[in-house]
Amino acid sequence: MSGKGTTVLPAPMPEWQGTKLMLKQVAYEKAESRTEGAKLTPSARWTLASLSLSTLLSAPGTSIANVALPTLPQAFGALFQEVRRGVLAYLLAVTT
Numbered sequence: 001m002s003g004k005g006t007t008v009l010p011a012p013m014p015e016w017q018g019t020k021l022m023l024k025q026v027a028y029e030k031a032e033s034r035t036e037g038a039k040l041t042p043s044a045r046w047t048l049a050s051l052s053l054s055t056l057l058s059a060p061g062t063s064i065a066n067v068a069l070p071t072l073p074q075a076f077g078a079l080f081q082e083v084r085r086g087v088l089a090y091l092l093a094v095t096t
Contacts, residue, residue, distance in 0.1 A: 061094050 065087050072083045
């Protein structure tokens with residue numbers, strides 16, 4: 001029953017709730033400011049996709065070389081140390 005010219009104020013909030021609301025607002029503003037510039041152009045997307053694909057494809061190549069290392073000396077009739085040097089050179093070329 002508020003009359004003309006009177007203002008009804010909300011019940012006072014405990015201090016910890018006010019702090020909690022303030023922290024939520026700050027966190028929301030920070031998250032909002034981070035996502036504003038997060039739009040990727042098509043060329044940036046293609047660049048990211050090609051780098052990801054090249055990284056993904058180099059992993060099986062290195063695994064295959066390491067798995068095949070014990071059988072390669074028998075297949076080529078060479079010493080293990082010779083084959084190991086060749087495999088290390090291959091891995092160096094693929095991963096750089």
